Amino acid sequence: MAISDVFNVRARAPLRLGLAGGGTDLSPYCDEFGGVVLSATIDKFAYAHVYSNETGALVLRARDIGSEEVLESSTDLPIREGLMLHRAVYVHMMKTYCNGVALPLTVSTTIDVPAGSGLGASSALVVALIEAFRTALQLPLGPYDVARLAFEIERLHIGLAGGRQDPYAAAFGGLNFIEFLPGDRVIVNPLRIRRDYLNEFESSLVICFTGQSRCSDTIIKEQVSALKGLNKKTIASMHQLKQDAIHMKVALLRGEVREFAKILARSWVAKKETASGVATETVERMFNVALDAGAWAGKVSGAGGGGFLMLLTDAENRYQLLNALDDAGGNASPVKLTFDGAEGWPISRAV
Numbered sequence: 001m002a003i004s005d006v007f008n009v010r011a012r013a014p015l016r017l018g019l020a021g022g023g024t025d026l027s028p029y030c031d032e033f034g035g036v037v038l039s040a041t042i043d044k045f046a047y048a049h050v051y052s053n054e055t056g057a058l059v060l061r062a063r064d065i066g067s068e069e070v071l072e073s074s075t076d077l078p079i080r081e082g083l084m085l086h087r088a089v090y091v092h093m094m095k096t097y098c099n100g101v102a103l104p105l106t107v108s109t110t111i112d113v114p115a116g117s118g119l120g121a122s123s124a125l126v127v128a129l130i131e132a133f134r135t136a137l138q139l140p141l142g143p144y145d146v147a148r149l150a151f152e153i154e155r156l157h158i159g160l161a162g163g164r165q166d167p168y169a170a171a172f173g174g175l176n177f178i179e180f181l182p183g184d185r186v187i188v189n190p191l192r193i194r195r196d197y198l199n200e201f202e203s204s205l206v207i208c209f210t211g212q213s214r215c216s217d218t219i220i221k222e223q224v225s226a227l228k229g230l231n232k233k234t235i236a237s238m239h240q241l242k243q244d245a246i247h248m249k250v251a252l253l254r255g256e257v258r259e260f261a262k263i264l265a266r267s268w269v270a271k272k273e274t275a276s277g278v279a280t281e282t283v284e285r286m287f288n289v290a291l292d293a294g295a296w297a298g299k300v301s302g303a304g305g306g307g308f309l310m311l312l313t314d315a316e317n318r319y320q321l322l323n324a325l326d327d328a329g330g331n332a333s334p335v336k337l338t339f340d341g342a343e344g345w346p347i348s349r350a351v
Contacts, residue, residue, distance in 0.1 A: 118307025
């Protein structure tokens, strides 16, 4: 079979809202105490398109940020520069699954949200890239395999700071309670929630882009440093985040949205204690706008420092909250939860 017949695929992976427990998936906390995260994927995606080209070169594109690289097809590409995620996935796939042969390919991606969103976009992009290659090469990789490989590429090969939850959320999709246990074990527990409970929760959710992209690297490094130094305040805050995730899971299973919001408010206070910079002046200003407009509670999705806010309000008040946030300079929208993980498919010859 010709290369052009194999490499003509697309894939997508969903972005996620970190509902609770974010930070407890960081080493060394989860290695010693075990971490838990409650997350939900939403109808925003990272997309990857991989196809052969006739130039003999490797073409890497990130269309949403207007970046393109034309490189020599090689398995010796430096992966800590340029489009790092694209490079690292390509090099790994060529070395591991193509007998070290560097094929001339075009790898093109887009993401539905701005960079630094706090919605796990970079990990979702790596998962989408892996899923595209998995589809093209018909690799026997399940969602645990894809998620673990994405974690290794992003955190270990490239060295980007971050936790473990994002690739698992993107690979599996859905509303999950994810356990990160000592010994590097991960268990993804899909939550089976009554449809009316789920509808009420979804109808109460609002997300808002603050207009301020953030780099989570500094915040995460501060958290890791405090954990390694056995900082009592940071460890106590992580313990609180872990317990809150467990209690919020129970509230969701019982359909208790107001109770969920009450725990969320407490958890946001604990989150801000894990590192400076989690809540910026812009974040606090938008939170105050939301509370004045009737929001029950909220938090920053992801490590903090900007990106998207996640807010809960009475479903009847959602329209008012959306308008108030937009008037204050935010970009607010309702949320649609999704339940499918990463997907890849061959591109029709007719396209």
